Structure formats: structure tokens, C-alpha cells
Amino acid sequence: MTLEDLFEVIEARAEASPDDSWTAKLLSEGPEKCAEKFGEEAVEAIIEAVRKNKTGLIKESADALFHLCVLLKSHNITLSEVMDELASRQSQSGLAEKASRPRAE
Numbered sequence: 001m002t003l004e005d006l007f008e009v010i011e012a013r014a015e016a017s018p019d020d021s022w023t024a025k026l027l028s029e030g031p032e033k034c035a036e037k038f039g040e041e042a043v044e045a046i047i048e049a050v051r052k053n054k055t056g057l058i059k060e061s062a063d064a065l066f067h068l069c070v071l072l073k074s075h076n077i078t079l080s081e082v083m084d085e086l087a088s089r090q091s092q093s094g095l096a097e098k099a100s101r102p103r104a105e
Contacts, residue, residue, distance in 0.1 A: 007079040031074040070091040
């Protein structure tokens, strides 16, 4: 499965009843709930990485990717918009890109 495939599944399930679909249920609870769930899954992936648990990290990474895509959907952001942003960064090093970001005071 590709990220594009995953996003298509999320798009389709978004139209289902919240009683029948976890995706639809999350989306019906709003972007804040989607963000909360993504955060939980990201933390779980970090924990598995620190534990050096490869199998756990794979599983939690899958959960985090899924919930990130749901979060994007909750904000009407397409996967192609994110991929376009990544593509725009290929012309410079990661260090240069990070240095170009505005700094918080």
C-alpha cells in the first residue's frame, strides 16, 4: 500500500457513518481530536524507537502515518499538497531549509 492508497481509503471512509468507521468517527469529532490521536500515536512510535523495538516501531509508525493522514483530511489538506512541499525542499539542504525558517522570539 502506498500513501496515496491510504489517503484514498481515508477519503472513502470519511463518507461512512461514524457508527461504522473509525475514520469517520474521528473526523466527526473534529480536527482537535484528530490531532490528539495523531500525537498519541507519534509518542507511541517514539517510545518503541527508544526501546529499540523494531516490530513495535513498525506498527506504531503505521498507526502514526494513518492518523497523520486523517489529521490532514480533517483540515482539507491533500496528500499532494504535502508532497509538493517536500518536493520544493529538495533543491536545498535540510540545514539550509531549517535556517531559513523564521525564529520564534
